[in-house]
Amino acid sequence: MPAKILVLAVLPLLLSFLATLAQAQQESGMPDRLRLGVVVAADEAARERVEPFRLALEDVADMPVDLFLMDTMADAIEALAADRIDYARLSPSGYAAVHQLCACIEPLVTAAPDDFPARFYAILVAKRNGEKNTLADLKGTRLAVGGTHAVTGYRVPLTNLAADGINARAHFSALVEVQDPVEGLRAILDGRVQASLAWSTLAGEAKNGYTAGTLNDFYVAGGRGFNDLEIVWRSPPIPYSAHSLRKDLPDELKRRIRAGLMDLRREAPDAYLAIEPDLPGGFEPVVHGDFRPVLRTFEEEYVTLLNPQGR
Structure with a gap:
C-alpha cells in the first residue's frame, strides 16, 4: 500500500484515539460521588421529600449522589467552605457569605417564582x-x-x-x-x-x-x-436562589449539571418541586456577577455603613 494511502487510512483512527484520550484526561478529575447538602430546618420528612431531586441529580451528574441534611443555611455555608459537601441550594446572602469565606463556589442556576425573569x-x-x-x-x-x-x-x-x-x-x-x-x-x-x-x-x-x-x-x-x-x-x-457547586469540580461536570437543571422542570417536575417548592417557575442560568448587589454587603468598604453606629 502506498505511504500516502496508508496515512489517509490511519488518520481517522488516530484522530478518534486522540479525541478519546482528551476526553479521558478531561474527566480524570471526576469525583467518585457528589455530595449534596440541603437545608431542611425543622422538616422531619425532608429526606423523603428531597429524594426525587437526589435521584434526578444522579441521572444528570452520571454518578452516585450522597445527601447531607443541614439544619440551617449557616451549616450549609460552613460545609461548603470546609469542603464537606459539593453542592447546595443557597440564598443570595448565603452565596455571598461562602464567597466571602473562601471564594470556592460557582453558581449554576437560580429559580423563578413564575414565568417572569427570576x-x-x-x-x-x-x-x-x-x-x-x-x-x-x-x-x-x-x-x-x-x-x-x-x-x-x-x-x-x-x-x-x-x-x-x-x-x-x-x-x-x-x-x-x-x-x-x-x-x-x-x-x-x-x-x-x-x-x-x-x-x-x-x-x-x-x-x-x-x-x-x-x-x-x-x-x-x-x-x-x-x-x-x-x-x-x-x-x-x-437572583432568588443560587444552586452552587464547588469550583474545584471539573468544568465538564458543572456544564452537565447546569444543563440538566435547566431541563428539570420539564423533564422531572416532581424532582424540581422537591428542591424548589416555593419557586415553581423553573431554572435560569446565573453567574457570579449576578449576585453583585448582595456581594457588596460583605465588602470591607461598606462594613461601617451597615453598622448602626456607622457614619
Missing part, C-alpha cells in the same frame, strides 16, 4: 408629590428601614445606594426601624417618615403592586393610599 429588587418608596420624586428631593428626610440583618430592608439598599453615591446615613436625617416593610409604607402615608425601603419583583402590573413584594402585599391587603406611593430608586436585580 430576579427581584430592593426598592425605595416615597409618597407622590405631583412630580416624580428623586433621591435629591428626599435629602434630609426620614427613611424607614428594617432590622440590621434584613437583606432587602437594610443591607442591600444601604450598600447599593452607597455604590450609587448616596450614603443613606448622611443623606437622610434619620433611619427609623419599622416592624416590617408594609409598616414602612403605612409610615409614609401617615407622615412618620417620608420614604421607606421595601422589595418587589417589578414584574407584571404596576397598578396591582407587581407580581410580588411589599407593594403587592399592601395592595392585596387593601391598603389605603396605595396609589399615592411611587418607587424612587431600585437596586440592581437579585
